[in-house]
Amino acid sequence: MRISTVTMYEQSVNSMNRQQGEFMKVGQQIATGxxxxxxxxxxxxxxxxxxxxxxxxxxxxxxxxxxxxxxxxxxxxxxxxxxxxxxxxxxxxxxxxxxxxxxxxxxxxxxxxxxxxxxxxxxxxxxxxxxxxxxxxxxxxxxxxxxxxxxxxxxxxxxxxxxxxxxxxxxxxxxxxxxxxxxxxxAVGAGYVAEAAKFDDEGNRTGNNAGNITFRGPQVTDPSADGFGDTFTVIFGGDDAAPTYTLTAVDSDGIERTLVADEAYVSGDPIGFDGLSLTLEGSPQPGDSLRVGQAPEMNTDVxxxxxxxxxxxxxxxxxxxxxxxxxxxxxxxxxxxxxxxxxxxxxxxxxxxxxxxxxxxxxxxxxxxxxxxxxxxxxxxLDYAEAISEYSLRQVGLQAAQKAFVDIKGLSLFDYLR
Missing domain, CATH: 1.20.1330.10 (f41 fragment of flagellin, N-terminal domain)
Structure with a gap:
């Protein structure tokens, strides 16, 4: 098969371009890492x-x-x-x-x-x-x-x-x-708080008591009691000579019940009710009151x-x-x-x-x-060790392609004509 001079030149150039492209690709990999x-x-x-x-x-x-x-x-x-x-x-x-x-x-x-x-x-x-x-x-x-x-x-x-x-x-x-x-x-689990004052039907404070009643407590005596968790109100009545108190409770559903009605008040005697104990001292005036409730139901604003x-x-x-x-x-x-x-x-x-x-x-x-x-x-x-080896190999390949092109282009019949 006869190979034309143009074909040899094209194949040599293509080979050099391919080798040069591979060589530059490896060089770019090394440069970028x-x-x-x-x-x-x-x-x-x-x-x-x-x-x-x-x-x-x-x-x-x-x-x-x-x-x-x-x-x-x-x-x-x-x-x-x-x-x-x-x-x-x-x-x-x-x-x-x-x-x-x-x-x-x-x-x-x-x-x-x-x-x-x-x-x-x-x-x-x-x-x-x-x-x-x-x-x-x-x-x-x-x-x-x-x-x-x-x-x-x-x-x-x-x-x-x-x-x-x-x-x-x-x-x-x-x-x-x-x-x-x-x-x-x-906080969850905060205990009971007592407040001595006059309150309206909704539990809002309306004024101070007129007497000099004071309290200590409340103390928890039985957390398993049936009414434990309710809100309690002590309202004083009677007169100065024979004061009395009435104790009511309101549960979470708003249902009110009377625990004690017109009980004789004795200063210093503890009052026990539904797992709680409260000690009152002093002389109340009719209409004075005291409210005992769980902390979330009382004042929570610092x-x-x-x-x-x-x-x-x-x-x-x-x-x-x-x-x-x-x-x-x-x-x-x-x-x-x-x-x-x-x-x-x-x-x-x-x-x-x-x-x-x-x-x-x-x-x-x-x-x-x-x-x-x-x-x-x-x-x-990039694996640099592998890339450097590949770089050297491509460099040798490019040099070989260039050398081959030089040798091929030197093959001419005109060189033998005298």
Missing amino acids: RRVVNPSDDPQAASRAVGVSQAKAVTQQFADARVSARNSLSQSESVLNSVSDAITSAKTLMVQAASDTLSDVDRQSVASELRGIYETLIGQANATDGNGRYLFGGFKDSSPPFIRDLEGRVSYVGDENSRAQRIDASREMPASDNGAKIFQSV FKAFERALAVLETPAGTPSQKAELRNSLNTTMREFDNSLDNVLTVRASVGARLNELDVVDAVGGNRMLNYEQTLSDLVD
């Missing part, structure tokens, strides 16, 4: 690498979300630590103010210190995360969640929800807690507890009824502070548990990211 530079180099590996890269990007997004959630929770934990310290200090002042040796001026001094703690607590409740968002406002995090009305009372105007952050594919974690849950709630304590401490206690009001209010407030502190500590423990969970999820996410990087490396990264 990747085995799969173009999808055509290994379509299956390139396709799998796209899926792994997407999963890696999603994992990184979750890692960034965990950083944001950790920052928010860490700031919340710091604020809650300050809040628990403030309530503890307030309890200490309540114990100090309950001493009979203090004068009105002394209690005014205690009230001044307590007001400072009160102002600090309001500031902590309206704390921000550094980006202008309020920590405890729920979804309404662009404005202060706690505001004061014209009478100086603090109320919550935030949202009842809590902002959540998706920290992993199957986990959405609350990154904050709303203010109502922290400052206007009590700011109202502060306001009540400040009001009674700033009022002179010269008459027996005023002294009784002082003692009763301080007893009730101390119980409310206990419940509020337990609630804050419960929320703080929840924040700590979430921070621990973030550490665990971070460790799992880090391992997952390493697996993705290893898989991606196996798919597209």
Whole structure:
């Protein structure tokens, strides 16, 4: 078969181009450090690498979300630590103010210190995360969640929800807690609270008692009693010479029942009813009353507890009824502070548990990211030892093709014509 000169030239050029292309491909792989530079180099590996890269990007997004959630929770934990310290200090002042040796001026001094703690607590409740968002406002995090009305009372105007952050594919974690849950709630299992005052039919306080009745307790004697969990009201009657009391109970369905009617009142004698015990002292006036209920059914607002304590401490206690009001209010407030502190500590423990969970999820996410990087490396990264050997081989092949072309183009009959 005769091979034309054009064919030889074309085959030689094609061979050189092919060898040069393979040589440049290996050089590009070495320069980029990747085995799969173009999808055509290994379509299956390139396709799998796209899926792994997407999963890696999603994992990184979750890692960034965990950083944001950790920052928010860490700031919340710091604020809650300050809040628990403030309530503890307030309890200490309540114990100090309950001493009979203090004068009105002394209690005014205690009230001044307590007001400072009160102002600090309001500031902590309206704390921000550094980006202008309020920590405890729920979804309404662009404005202060706690505001004061014209009478100086603090109320919550935030949202009842809590902002959540998706920290992993199957986990959405609350990154904050709303203010109502922290400052206007009590922990599950909080005990009974008693309050001596006059109340309306709906249990709202309408005024102070006229007599000087005081209470100690309530104490739990039998949690398994049938009526344990109801709300109880003691209403005094009779006259100064022969005072009496009537004890009623209201269950969770709103059904009222009378436990004791027109029973003779004896100061200092404990009153037992449905798993509870209450000791009353002093001389009541007809119409005076006392309400005993589970903490969630009574005052759960720590700011109202502060306001009540400040009001009674700033009022002179010269008459027996005023002294009784002082003692009763301080007893009730101390119980409310206990419940509020337990609630804050419960929320703080929840924040700590979430921070621990973030550490665990971070460790799992880090391992997952390493697996993705290893898989991606196996798919597209270059084996330099193999690539350098291939580079040398392609270089030899290109040189051989060039040498062959030089030899072939030198084969001409004209060289033998003389």
